[in-house]
Amino acid sequence: MALLAVVVLLFGAFVHVFGPLLAISCSSCQDGVRSPLRFGEALFAVSAVAVPLTTLGTVVALFAARRGARAGGIGLCALLLLLLAEQLLGQFTG
Numbered sequence: 001m002a003l004l005a006v007v008v009l010l011f012g013a014f015v016h017v018f019g020p021l022l023a024i025s026c027s028s029c030q031d032g033v034r035s036p037l038r039f040g041e042a043l044f045a046v047s048a049v050a051v052p053l054t055t056l057g058t059v060v061a062l063f064a065a066r067r068g069a070r071a072g073g074i075g076l077c078a079l080l081l082l083l084l085a086e087q088l089l090g091q092f093t094g
Contacts, residue, residue, distance in 0.1 A: 004072040005062050011076060012055030015083045020047045023090025038094035046086055054078050 020043055026034045037043065058075025062068040 001062055001068050001072075004069065005059050008055060008058050008062070008072055008075055008079070011079055012051060012058075015079050015086070016047060016051045016055075019051070019083050019086040020044075020090070023086045034090065034093050036094050037090065038092040039089040043086060043089040046082055046089065051079065051082055054082060 023043060024034050024037065026032060029035075054075060058072060058078070061071035061075065065071045
């Protein structure tokens with residue numbers, strides 16, 4: 001359980017830090033960043049609120065739930081979906 005908790009924390013940190021950066025990066029743009037973003041506030045909300053809450057909830061559920069490994073797997077899938085949501089929100093420019 002402790003190893004799974006560390007994996008969840010590391011993946012949550014990756015999604016929190018690098019998710020928005022990967023979402024707004026653009027290799028063909030002049031300064032390397034997509035701008036202006038149509039859903040910039042939503043991208044910030046996902047990164048600043050949803051990812052830390054999901055990570056914290058998953059770690060708590062790992063040790064509090066009877067089936068902690070299942071809770072950890074569900075939490076990892078939720079973090080992956082949040083990463084994909086960040087990527088999707090970063091694609092729309094206004």
